[in-house]
Amino acid sequence: MISLLIRVYTSFVPPTPEKKSNAVRFGILGTATTAPLSLTLPAKSHPEVVLQAVAARDRTRAEAFAKKHGIPNVRDTYQDILDDPDIDAVYIPLPNSLHMEWAVRSIRAGKHVLLEKPSVSNAAEADILFNMPELSLPNAPVLLEGFHNRFHPAIHLFRTFIRPSDVVHVHTEAMVPWLMVDKDNIGLNYSLGGGCMMMLGTYNFSLLRMIFNAAPEECLAADTHVHADGIHDKCDYDFTAKFRFPNGGIGEGTNTFQGSLIWKPSTARVTHKETIVLDESLPATEEKTLTREVTLHGFMNAVIWHRIDVKDSFVIRAKADGRPIKRWVESKSHKAYTYKEAGGEFADLPGEDWWMSFRYQLEEFVNKIKGRKTQFWIPGEDSIDQMKMVDMAYEKSGLGLRPTSTFR
Incomplete structure (x- = not known):
């Protein structure tokens, strides 16, 4: 403490x-x-x-x-x-x-x-x-x-536990307490590009693409709620969106501007498909499988608190009929307030445990300006894919795209 x-x-x-x-x-x-x-x-x-x-x-x-x-x-x-x-x-x-x-x-x-x-x-x-x-x-x-x-060490340690091609489902969620966003907030102003997906859901959508290491192919569903008063009825104050990614995996985001006053950290839960694990100690008639679930608590404000939970579920089964012989679970939690804590290829990168994600971002922005090597970056192609994803969800929801500027 x-x-x-x-x-x-x-x-x-x-x-x-x-x-x-x-x-x-x-x-x-x-x-x-x-x-x-x-x-x-x-x-x-x-x-x-x-x-x-x-x-x-x-x-x-x-x-x-x-x-x-x-x-x-x-x-x-x-x-x-x-x-x-x-x-x-x-x-x-x-x-x-x-x-x-x-x-x-x-x-x-x-x-x-x-x-x-x-x-x-x-x-x-x-x-x-x-x-x-x-x-x-x-x-x-x-x-x-x-x-x-996306510049905080916790995000990059989280990614080391994920195999994008094997991800079958991702659930992400975040919230803002209801007292912080009233009807006059710009987040609910359609002409200013408002909406919960725009202001808050973008974090989820960006994280989903990072986890799958790909842009979604389709928005399968987008459910929203609005203030049906004729003024704010094009701006969602909460939503749930579901996307299909190229590997067939499903990514979901759910967010609200009407959250409870008790703070609930943002969460991303990643489920992998069952894969066979090589184990030479087993007889030829048996095989060992692994199903991994990785959960990052606090993906938005990691400096305050975060935790990465890795849950590996193992099964040894008979090859002939798939009958389970033994089951067990191995769980471990991790944190990384600095890249030194993240370890591995990141261990020598600068940072202090009190650096906010904004400070890590500023470090890389200055490095880029100075012509120095950047370890992590968000290229323009990524930002274009991000807005395509937002458009998909708004079109699916029926609320329509946010207005396009007349400036050229």
Whole structure:
């Protein structure tokens, strides 16, 4: 318990090393509630990141944000940030409906872009954004969709226990307590690209594709609930979606904005098909099989708490008639707050147990900008597949795709 308290406290009150002279200078477009956790906090402990400027539709709000987070410059408009030669990169935590426009404008201005997830509102926008010709030029700007949880060591240790080709079923779920999302929240604003699948389910969908190491072929079902008041009736406040993947496996995601006040960690449970295990100690008339189940508790906020449970169910049976001779289960739990804890090929990667997934993500984003090797990355093709998956579910649900920006 003491180690947990120290870890979480240090996450929110991190050490502040001296900034390097060649640090990446960030501008922030907007003062969204996600910005402090996603960038301003992890930037404090990164010696190669400086928060240079912020802009918002309301300058007063931007000034208050800058004062609170120690940002020296406030700009009148988002474009002023892009026109500033002292800005190297921008973070875009704007409403989803504005992501494509300001990401495109930022890239055209030669700025690196850390783009809040979901990257855009639909697959058509993703195809435009991630296939911009400017991204293929020498010394092109870096563009990253911020699926921060995929950079945490726990996710990568979790993956080492999974054989994608043998996965037959995955169940994922996450929730937000009902008090945190009222009807006026942008997460339930259709014109701003809202909806539970967009705001929360994207984590599940991204994880499903990572587990299967493939994009789904079909959305088999998508059940949603909406506030049927004529205003919010196109925005799901909860959903369950089921997908079929190329190996025949089924992946499910279920999320809600109407969760209980008692926090329940996000969960991903992976079931593998039964496979034969070579065991030379057995007589020729018998065979040994294994069915593995791997569960990751806390795939969204792993720094607070997570656990990876690996349950291996063994059977020794007669080859002639399949009669079971012996059954047993071997279970073990794991954790990895650092890559050293994850071990194996990851053991030498940097990180501290108090690093949030946002801090691990920022580390790789800066590495990419600096031309250094990145161990983990989310390429544009992945982000396009992500939005195709979201589109599949929204079309299947009957709610329809989120609106496409008119900006070109």
